[in-house]
Each structure stands twice: as C-alpha cells, then as structure tokens.
Amino acid sequence: MQQLAITGGSEKPLLSLHDINMTFGGVKALKNVSFDVRPGEVHCLAGENGCGKSTLIKIITGVYRPADGASIDYDGETYSHMSPVTAQDRGIQVIWQDLALFPEMSVAENIAFQTVLGRWPKLVDYGRMRKIATDALERLGITLDVDLPLKEYAIAQRQIVAIARALVGEAKLVFMDEPTASLTQSETDHLLDIVRGLSASGVAVVFVSHRLAEVLEISSRITVLRDGALVGVYPAAGMTQSRITELMTGKTFDQQVRAKSRPDQPVVLEVKGLSRPGQFDDISLTVQRGETLGITGLLGAGRTELAQTLFGMLQPATGTITLEGKPVHFSSNRDAIKAGVAYLSEDRLSLGLIQPQSIADNLVISSLGKIVSGGFLSDERKRKLVAGWIADLGVKIGLQSDAISTLSGGNQQRIAIAKWLATDPKLLILDAPTVGVDVGARAGIFDIVAKLAETGLAIILISDEVPEVYFNADRVLHMAQGRIVGSYDPRSVPLAEIEGAVYA
Amino acid sequence: MHSFARTHATEVALIAVIAVICTVLSFATTNFFSIGNAFDLLNTSSVNIIFAVGLLVVLIAGGIDISFAVAASVVQYGTAIALGWIGGGGWISGLVIAGSIGICLGAVNALLIHRFRIISIVATISTFNIYFGLLMFFTKGVSIYDLPEWLTDRVVLFEHETADGSWIEITLPVLVMVLCVVATWVLITRTTTGRQLYAFGDNPEGARRFGINIGAMQFIAFGWLGLMAGIGGLVQAHYAQEVVPNALYGRELDVLAAVVLGGARLGGGKGSVLGCVLGVLLIAITQNGLNLMGVSPFAFKMIVGAIILIAITLSNTSIERLLPFASQKGARR
Numbered sequence: 001m002q003q004l005a006i007t008g009g010s011e012k013p014l015l016s017l018h019d020i021n022m023t024f025g026g027v028k029a030l031k032n033v034s035f036d037v038r039p040g041e042v043h044c045l046a047g048e049n050g051c052g053k054s055t056l057i058k059i060i061t062g063v064y065r066p067a068d069g070a071s072i073d074y075d076g077e078t079y080s081h082m083s084p085v086t087a088q089d090r091g092i093q094v095i096w097q098d099l100a101l102f103p104e105m106s107v108a109e110n111i112a113f114q115t116v117l118g119r120w121p122k123l124v125d126y127g128r129m130r131k132i133a134t135d136a137l138e139r140l141g142i143t144l145d146v147d148l149p150l151k152e153y154a155i156a157q158r159q160i161v162a163i164a165r166a167l168v169g170e171a172k173l174v175f176m177d178e179p180t181a182s183l184t185q186s187e188t189d190h191l192l193d194i195v196r197g198l199s200a201s202g203v204a205v206v207f208v209s210h211r212l213a214e215v216l217e218i219s220s221r222i223t224v225l226r227d228g229a230l231v232g233v234y235p236a237a238g239m240t241q242s243r244i245t246e247l248m249t250g251k252t253f254d255q256q257v258r259a260k261s262r263p264d265q266p267v268v269l270e271v272k273g274l275s276r277p278g279q280f281d282d283i284s285l286t287v288q289r290g291e292t293l294g295i296t297g298l299l300g301a302g303r304t305e306l307a308q309t310l311f312g313m314l315q316p317a318t319g320t321i322t323l324e325g326k327p328v329h330f331s332s333n334r335d336a337i338k339a340g341v342a343y344l345s346e347d348r349l350s351l352g353l354i355q356p357q358s359i360a361d362n363l364v365i366s367s368l369g370k371i372v373s374g375g376f377l378s379d380e381r382k383r384k385l386v387a388g389w390i391a392d393l394g395v396k397i398g399l400q401s402d403a404i405s406t407l408s409g410g411n412q413q414r415i416a417i418a419k420w421l422a423t424d425p426k427l428l429i430l431d432a433p434t435v436g437v438d439v440g441a442r443a444g445i446f447d448i449v450a451k452l453a454e455t456g457l458a459i460i461l462i463s464d465e466v467p468e469v470y471f472n473a474d475r476v477l478h479m480a481q482g483r484i485v486g487s488y489d490p491r492s493v494p495l496a497e498i499e500g501a502v503y504a
Numbered sequence: 505m506h507s508f509a510r511t512h513a514t515e516v517a518l519i520a521v522i523a524v525i526c527t528v529l530s531f532a533t534t535n536f537f538s539i540g541n542a543f544d545l546l547n548t549s550s551v552n553i554i555f556a557v558g559l560l561v562v563l564i565a566g567g568i569d570i571s572f573a574v575a576a577s578v579v580q581y582g583t584a585i586a587l588g589w590i591g592g593g594g595w596i597s598g599l600v601i602a603g604s605i606g607i608c609l610g611a612v613n614a615l616l617i618h619r620f621r622i623i624s625i626v627a628t629i630s631t632f633n634i635y636f637g638l639l640m641f642f643t644k645g646v647s648i649y650d651l652p653e654w655l656t657d658r659v660v661l662f663e664h665e666t667a668d669g670s671w672i673e674i675t676l677p678v679l680v681m682v683l684c685v686v687a688t689w690v691l692i693t694r695t696t697t698g699r700q701l702y703a704f705g706d707n708p709e710g711a712r713r714f715g716i717n718i719g720a721m722q723f724i725a726f727g728w729l730g731l732m733a734g735i736g737g738l739v740q741a742h743y744a745q746e747v748v749p750n751a752l753y754g755r756e757l758d759v760l761a762a763v764v765l766g767g768a769r770l771g772g773g774k775g776s777v778l779g780c781v782l783g784v785l786l787i788a789i790t791q792n793g794l795n796l797m798g799v800s801p802f803a804f805k806m807i808v809g810a811i812i813l814i815a816i817t818l819s820n821t822s823i824e825r826l827l828p829f830a831s832q833k834g835a836r837r
Contacts, residue, residue, distance in 0.1 A: 084715065100710035102703050104773040109699065116699040117714060124694055149511060 014039040014204050015060065015074050015173060021067040022055055022228075029055045030066070031229045037173060040202045042195060044215045044236070047225035048248055048438040049408055053208055056225070057175050061094050062087040075172065091172035095179060099162045101150055108133035108146035111164045136164035139201075140194050156187035163194060167203075174198065175206045180214060181435070184299035185464070185503055192218050210438055211465075212241040224248055249440040255467070258292075258450055259474045259490045265289040266324075268458035269427050271310070274319030279305040280482040283319070287427065287458040292449065294473025295462045296502055302482040303462050307429045310460070311343035312336035324426065337366065342420035343429045353404050353416055360386045360400040363415055367422040389418035393448055410441020417448060428452065429460045434468060446472045466499045478502055514767030518782040521814075522789060529793040540670030541792070549788040550677035551740045553781055555759045556766070557688040558732025560780045563763060564692060565725035566705035566772025567617065567624035571632040572729050573755040575609040576737030578635050580747045583738055584648050592652045595676075602738040603731045609635065610730020614722040632756070639749050648747040655738075656745040677739045684732060689777040691728065701725060705772025761812050762787050786811070 016036040022029045030052045037043050047053050058064045060072070062082035072079040075090060082092075101110050108126070109116070111133035116124060133146045142160050150158060159179055166174050176195070180188045188211075195205050195218055209215050215222065216236055224231040224247040231247050246252050265288040274283040280302035287293045295303055308314045310321065312330025321328050323339055330336045333343070353362050363386050364371055371381040386400050395414045397407065404412060413433060420428060430449065434442045449472060453459055461473050469476050470490050478486035478501055488498050509516050535541060555572060562569050583602045587593045593601070609631075616627040659676035666672060692698035704711040704721045712718060741747050766783025768775030790811050791804055799807070 096713070098709075100707065100713050102706040102710060102773065104706045104769075105699075105702060113703070113714065116696040116703070117716070118696055119717065119720075121695040121697040124696055124699055147511070152510075 013037060013073070015072075017056075017060070017073075018071045020056065020059060020070050022052075022059065022064060023067060029228050030059075033225070033228070033230045035223055035230070036233075037204050037206060039172070040199050040204055041221065042199050042205045042207055042219045044207045044209070044219035044222045045225070046208075046212075046215060046222055046244055046248055048440055049410075051225040051248070052228040053225060054177070055228075057094065057177065057206075057208075060087070061092055061175070088169060091170050092175075093166035093169050093171040093173070094175040095159075095162045095166055095177065097177040097179075097181065099158055101158055101162060101165075103151035104149055106147055107144050107150055107153070107161055110150050110161050111136050111146070111168060113165060114168060132168055133164065136167045139167060140164055140197065142194075155182050156184070156190070159183065159187075159191060160194070163198075167198075171203055173204045173206070175208070177208050178210065179207070180209055180211060186298070188214060212244050212439075215244070216241065226250055245439045248438075251440070255471045257470070257490045258446075258472055261474070262288050262290055265291065268324055269310070269460075270322040272320045272322075274306070274309065274316050274321065276305060276309060276314060276317050278482075279314075280309075280479070283484055285477060285484070287460060289458055290453050290456050291475075292453050292459040292461055292473045294469025294476040295460060295479055296464060296466050296469045296476060296498070297479035298502065299464055301479040303464075303479050304431055306479070307343060307431050307460070307462055310336070310427075310429060311341055313343075337423055340424065340426035341429070342366075342423055342425035342427070343431065344416055344420055344433055345431055353412060353419075355405040356403055358401045359390075359397055359404050359407070359415055362404045363389060363419050363422060366419050367424075370422065385422060389422060393418050393421075394444070408441065409437045410444060413437055413441070413445055414448065417445075421452070425457065427458045427460070429462070431462045432464065433461070434463070434465070442468075466502050467495060470495050470498060512776070512778075515776065515779045515782060518766065518779060518786060521811075522782065522786050525786070525789055525793065525811075529789075529796070533793065533796040535796060538668065538670055539666055539672055540668075541796075543672050543674065545785070545788050545792055546678055547673065547675050549784055550681035551736050551743060552755070552759055552762065552784045552788070553681050554684045554732050554736035554739060555755070556763050556780050556784050557685055557777055558729035558736070559759055559763050560766075560768055560775050560777065561688060561692060561701065561728045562624075562725045563768040563770065564705045564772060564775050565701045565721055566708060567722070567725060568760075568770060569610075569613060569624065569628045569726065569729055570756050570760075571609075571613060571628040571635055572733040573752040573759070574632055574636040574639065575606065575730065576733040576740065576755075577747075577749055577752045578609060578639055579605045579734045579737040580741045581639065581643060581648070581749070583734075584651060584741075584747055587652055587655075592654075594654055598652075598655065598738055599680075599735060602734040604734070606730040606732070606734020606737065607727045608730065610726040610728070610733070611723060613730075614719075614726035617726070618719045618722040636750075636753065643749050645749055647749065651741065651745070651747065655742050677743055680735060680739050684735060685777060685781060688728070688732075692777065697724060702773055705774075707773070758787070759784070765812050765816055 013036040018034045020030050020033040020035070033052070033056060035056065045053050045056065055064065059066050060082060062084040065081040070080060072082060074092070079086070102113070108130045112129040115129055115132065130146055137144055137146070140160060140163060144153065144157060144161070150161060153161070179191060183191060192214060195207065198205055207215065207219055216239055219236045221233055222236055222239060222244065223233045224244065226248060242255070267286050268289050269287040271286070272284050275281045283306060285293065295306070297303055305314060309316050312333040312335050315331070323341070328339055330339070354365070360382055364382055368377065371378055371385055373381055383400065390397060393414045395411050395418070397411065404415060407415065433445055437445065449459060449461065461469055463469050473490065476488045476490060476498060477484050478488070478498065486501055555576070559569060559572060579602050582605045583598060586601045587598060590597065613624070613628055613631055616622050616631070617624050660673055661676060661679055662674040664672045692701060700711065700716050701721055701724065704716055704718065708718070737752070740752065744751060762783040763775070763780050764770065764783070765786065766775065766779035766781070768780065787808055790808055794804055794807060795801070
C-alpha cells in the first residue's frame with residue numbers, strides 16, 4: 001500500500017464536537033473540549049493517562065452522555081448526545097484496546113459477528129458469514145483461514161480481525177485505542193499500512209497511542225489533551241516527539257544520555273556461553289556493580305527467555321552464570337531470589353501484580369520473611385516496610401489497603417519495583433518496564449532506576465524501544481534471533497545507528 | 505480432514521479412546537461386540553444424554569448447574585400429580601407438563617444468577633438443596649408406583665432379531681433423546697441465539713458491548729437445561745417404571761463429568777453436541793464393559809474416574825503437545 005497524501009484543510013469536517021463537558025462524581029473529566037475529524041484523515045488523540053481521551057471516545061460512541069450544552073455534528077446531523085446504536089448505525093466504530101473478540105469462535109464469525117445479532121432467533125448463514133469475512137480481509141489485503149478458531153492466531157492477527165470487523169459495519173470513522181501496544185515492530189508497520197489504506201479509501205481513523213514515533217508517522221493532525229482540557233490541534237508535519245511530550249505533560253524533558261563508565265567496580269553478574277536451543281544461543285555478558293546494561297531487540301529475539309533463565313525460571317542447556325564470583329545453578333526462581341536476583345516481568349498486569357489485592361500486600365509478597373514477628377506476619381512491620389518504600393520511590397497512593405488496581409500504570413510499576421527492592425537484590429532485571437505507562441511516568445521510573453544504580457545495584461534493562469535503553473543504560477546490547485549481534489556505548493554511537501541496526 | 509482434526513481435537517481424541525476401549529473389550533469379553541449390546545447401551549444412556557445436552561448449553565453460556573438432576577426429580581413428582589388431576593393424560597401432555605415445570609425450575613436459577621448476581625455454582629448448589637429438601641419434605645421419601653399405564657408401558661419403536669439370536673431394539677427414550685440432541689444442535693450451531701450464547705460464554709464483556717441481552721442469555725441457557733431436565737425426568741420415570749425421590753440424586757456430577765469430558769469448558773464459550781454425546785457414551789461403554797468382564801461394581805466409580813482423568817489429559821494436551829505441528833500456526837506468546 002502506498003503513502004497517502006494528506007487531504008487539504010478546507011474540507012468540511014466529518015465529525016465536529018463543541019462545548020463538551022463531563023463530570024464524574026464532582027471531578028471534571030472534560031472541560032469545554034472541542035474536537036474535529038475530517039473525512040478520511042488519520043487523526044491522533046494524544047495525552048497522558050487520565051487526560052480524558054477515553055472519556056471523549058466514549059462520548060462520541062454513545063457510551064457516556066455529555067453535560068447539557070454539548071453539540072455533536074456528525075456527517076450532516078447535529079446531536080446533543082450519541083447512543084451506541086446510533087453511533088454504530090451511522091458508521092462510527094471503535095476497536096477497543098482489549099479488542100472485545102471471541103477467541104473460541106471462528107475468524108469468520110468474529111468478523112461477521114453482526115449477522116448473529118438481533119433479538120429474535122434466525123438461522124445462521126455460515127456461507128454469507130464466510131463471504132463477509134473474506135471480503136473484509138481482502139479489503140485489508142490479508143489472508144487468514146476464516147474457519148479456524150480465533151485463538152489459533154496471535155495478537156497481531158487478532159488486531160486485524162478487529163479492524164476487519166469494524167469495516168463490516170460500513171465504518172466512516174474508526175477509533176483505535178492503543179492498537180500497537182502488544183505488536184512487534186514489523187507487525188506495527190503492517191498495521192500502519194492498513195491504517196493508511198483505510199484512510200485512502202475514505203475512512204477517517206482516530207488513533208490513540210503511547211508510542212509517539214508512530215503517531216508522528218501515521219497521523220495528519222494531532223489533538224492534545226491535558227487534564228481534561230484541550231491544549232491544541234497541531235499538524236503532524238513539523239512536530240517532534242519531545243514537543244508532543246511537552247504539550248501532553250506541560251513539562252519539558254530533555255533526554256540526555258546517562259551512560260557512565262565504572263572502571264573500579266566489581267562484576268556482579270558474569271554469563272558465559274549461555275544457550276537454550278531455539279531461544280537463545282551462546283550469550284556472554286557481564287554487569288558491574290552500579291551499572292545499567294541495556295538489552296534491546298525485536299520481540300521474539302529471546303530477550304525475555306534470557307531474562308527468565310537468569311532468574312531461574314528456565315534452565316540453560318549449556319553455559320555458566322556467575323554471581324559475585326560464585327557459579328550458581330538456579331533450579332527455580334526461589335533459588336534466584338535467595339541469591340539476590342530480582343525480575344520485574346514484562347507482563348506486569350497479569351504476572352507481576354495481584355490486581356485485586358492491596359498495595360501493601362502486593363509490595364511485601366516477595367519478602368514476607370522480613371515482616372514475620374514471633375512466627376506470624378506482623379501488620380506493624382508490614383506497614384513500616386511499605387511506608388518506607390512508598391516514600392523512597394515517591395509513589396502516590398491513597399491508603400496502603402487500597403487495591404493495587406486503583407493506581408495508575410506508572411504508580412503500579414513503582415510498586416512492582418518496590419516489591420523486588422524489598423528482597424534486597426544485587427541484580428535487578430527490568431523487562432519492558434514502561435509498557436502501558438505514559439510519558440510523564442516513564443521519566444519518573446527511569447529516575448528511580450538511575451538512583452538505584454547509584455546505590456550499587458546492578459541492573460539489566462530490557463526494552464524493544466531503543467531510545468529507552470539508549471538514554472538510560474551504560475551499555476546497549478542488541479539481540480536478534482537469540483544471539484547478541486551488537487554492543488554499543490551510547491556516548492559514542494548515535495541513536496539512529498542503533499535503531500537502524502535493530503529495526504533493519 | 506486435517507482441519508477437522510484441528511478444530512475438533514476433543515471429539516477426535518474421544519473417538520480414538522472409545523475405539524481403543526471397544527477393541528480391548530471385544531477381545532476381553534464374548535458379548536460386548538454385538539449389535540444387541542450396542543443398542544442396549546443407547547437405550548440405557550438416553551436419559552444421561554438428554555441431561556448432558558441441556559447442561560452443555562449452560563456450560564457454553566459460561567454457567568454451571570448442580571441442581572438439574574434433583575430438579576428432574578421434582579418434575580417427576582409434579583408431573584405425576586398434575587397427570588392425576590387431568591385424569592391420566594398421554595405422552596404429549598406429559599412432555600408438555602414436565603417440560604414446563606423444568607423450564608420454571610431453570611428460570612429460578614437464571615433469576616438468581618442474573619437478577620441477584622449470585623455466581624451460578626453457588627446459586628445452583630442452593631437450589632439443589634432447596635429442591636431436594638422440599639421434595640423429601642413433601643413426599644416424606646415415599647415413591648410413586650401407580651403411574652399412568654401409558655407411562656410405564658415399554659414402547660418399542662423398532663425391533664429386529666439378528667442372526668446370532670440377540671434383539672435389536674429402539675425404544676421411545678432413544679427417539680426422545682435423538683430429538684433433544686438434534687434440537688440442541690440446531691439451537692447452538694444453527695441459530696443466531698445459539699451463537700450469541702457462545703459469544704456470551706466466551707467473552708461476556710465483548711458480548712455486552714455488542715448489545716447482546718445478557719439476561720435473555722441466562723434465561724435461555726438455564727431454561728433450555730430446565731426443559732431437558734424435565735423431559736429427561738419423565739423419560740427416566742418411564743424407563744424405571746417408578747418415581748423414587750432420590751433416584752437421580754448424584755446424577756448431576758456424572759453428567760457434568762461426561763460433558764466436560766466431551767470438551768465443554770467450565771468458563772464458557774466451548775463445547776459441542778457431538779463431544780457431549782461421545783463423553784456420555786465413553787463412560788457408559790466403560791461401565792458396560794466392566795460389567796461384562798465381571799468387575800465388581802464397587803470398583804466402577806474408581807475406574808470411571810481414572811478414565812475421565814486420562815481422557816481429559818489426552819484431549820487437552822496430546823494434540824497440541826505430542827503433535828506440535830498441529831498447533832504450529834497458533835504461535836502463542
């Protein structure tokens with residue numbers, strides 16, 4: 001698919017919102033926001049978590065009703081509010097972040113799901129369903145076996161199924177909420193191609209993403225929201241990532257390379273010739289006290305498997321791991337924790353934190369031994385330990401007993417880090433620590449990482465976003481297909497060179 | 505065929521297990537491998553299959569029901585009393601009455617689950633106790649033997665003497681069972697309502713966003729099981745020629761095990777009528793075979809339990825783990 005020329009600004013908007021106000025329990029979620037989308041454009045809605053993006057989307061799709069005085073002009077008609085049925089009938093479709101798909105049902109059924117809707121039973125026409133699905137996929141230039149259950153396909157294909165489903169509803173306006181959050185670089189590129197194709201065929205796309213690089217790449221205009229208010233609407237041409245970040249947060253972040261060398265520091269971790277067939281091969285690396293080693297590479301390069309091996313969750317086939325001069329063999333992650341290795345997992349939400357449990361319980365889960373008094377867990381010790389870490393890491397919480405799910409992504413991530421720090425590790429492995437965390441909170445997390453390194457902790461920072469490791473690590477290793485294929489010093493190599501190597 | 509094996513892994517595994525067991529039994533016993541015995545099995549399994557396809561619908565919709573077997577007992581008493589009032593009745597009026605009482609009892613479960621937001625296992629354990637308690641209280645544990653004649657007369661729809669002298673018989677329960685199986689298959693695979701049930705069980709939040717009526721889904725699922733429990737109850741009374749208050753007590757777990765064995769998932773969105781029927785048959789064949797081999801009936805439960813574990817382990821893991829190529833395209837991360 002080819003690059004689309006951006007349509008001119010004189011065109012009449014497809015959607016135009018004015019005076020949108022929304023209040024939840026006394027808190028103003030949106031203040032006098034206006035927003036417009038032109039036919040066939042790709043428009044990005046940018047802002048930090050909690051800035052009102054999702055509220056705005058829910059108003060346009062009829063899930064919420066805005067305060068009186070709002071006007072919604074859409075495709076020639078004016079509404080004071082939308083209803084979900086009207087929105088769908090008039091061609092407004094949303095691809096939610098969780099996709100709302102049915103994994104056990106066939107691809108065809110997922111795409112043509114609207115044919116089984118309706119209050120009264122009808123016979124299902126599988127032939128028509130298959131045709132609708134095949135046509136929609138064809139429009140996207142994709143071939144999938146429409147008879148297979150959706151669960152047979154990976155997240156990238158499911159994303160495409162969700163898009164195909166939106167197309168079946170004769171969409172004129174499609175909202176995509178974080179569509180690339182769990183995609184690899186090449187899958188993201190492919191998705192962006194599809195978005196361009198949609199736009200070329202006259203479908204307007206409103207794109208929400210934390211990844212600013214792709215926002216700049218795909219959109220023609222960017223609407224920035226901050227704290228429920230409109231900051232402004234900007235053409236993407238001439239915009240930079242740091243400028244958007246400033247507009248979103250109202251603060252300036254100048255990213256500087258933090259790398260330093262530490263010639264006198266002892267080596268904490270030494271890995272020699274570590275291999276696990278099919279996952280990684282002949283990995284050798286060292287991490288010094290106080291050093292942050294960055295590992296980057298595409299998803300599936302074996303980074304996470306390597307990290308899990310260092311953490312004892314997987315066992316290496318060959319090779320040695322030496323921790324502070326002593327060779328170690330971890331038969332489980334319990335051994336690794338005991339030896340002083342901490343691992344902050346990639347999938348924090350499902351693996352790292354126990355969402356319905358309290359902040360305090362989550363924080364102490366890996367260090368219960370420290371809060372035992374007289375053979376029983378002591379609430380007093382727990383409270384003190386938790387209070388100490390929350391102060392140290394600057395986590396904003398209500399009560400220690402609040403559920404972890406009440407915290408924002410950034411604060412959850414801090415609790416997840418605190419949980420591991422409470423075990424007194426010597427080596428901390430951070431695997432994709434900023435997934436789902438917005439720009440402002442990311443900076444906060446890396447400030448913490450830098451402070452921890454100052455205290456002498458050895459850190460391995462894993463991320464598929466090259467700038468993250470470039471600016472925050474002392475050395476950057478590039479992994480591809482299970483091997484280390486490059487080692488860079490951020491002080492002497494420009495970012496573009498590493499990005500070129502990784503994304504090539 | 506390759507794609508059938510992939511999308512119907514459980515059914516294929518069950519057919520394989522049944523084939524193995526049948527082969528073993530036909531060598532180990534003299535009369536297992538006879539057509540007469542096969543039809544015997546079908547006649548005796550009919551009630552369980554009727555219950556099983558009803559329960560399947562509830563499991564697909566993401567629920568579970570412990571109460572349906574005792575509900576069927578309640579239906580038997582209610583129907584016997586109602587038939588007395590109308591002066592005897594016949595198969596048609598009997599099925600209508602039994603089905604209606606069954607649907608009402610199922611609707612009670614749906615009401616508790618949907619209206620009062622009680623999770624289905626808790627709601628139906630409660631109704632299980634309530635139904636059974638009421639039944640024992642009002643009947644004082646007394647059985648009914650003076651059922652209408654039409655109900656206790658054996659109805660043989662087809663009989664034929666084979667060359668080896670055994671009889672092939674198709675009785676009324678088999679016909680009712682086949683009708684229930686076909687009706688359930690049509691409901692869940694051929695109607696939009698059935699697909700909505702699958703979708704609701706698979707991803708309730710996704711279904712809600714599409715505007716699927718969640719309350720209706722619960723009433724349809726539990727109502728269908730109620731209907732099947734009612735019909736199954738009447739057929740069981742016919743088969744046993746008596747109504748005993750605790751005759752079906754405990755049947756719910758046997759049927760649940762068979763349905764899960766057939767590939768339905770506790771949690772919803774998955775399960776097929778074929779798998780469900782195969783699940784019931786596998787257990788029935790095992791019991792029948794053990795019987796013919798002269799194994800003590802006290803060992804049945806133990807052996808059946810082991811078969812269920814082995815079959816479920818096989819159907820869950822073997823296809824994907826033992827034959828990795830079968831799920832290669834799955835590329836899960």
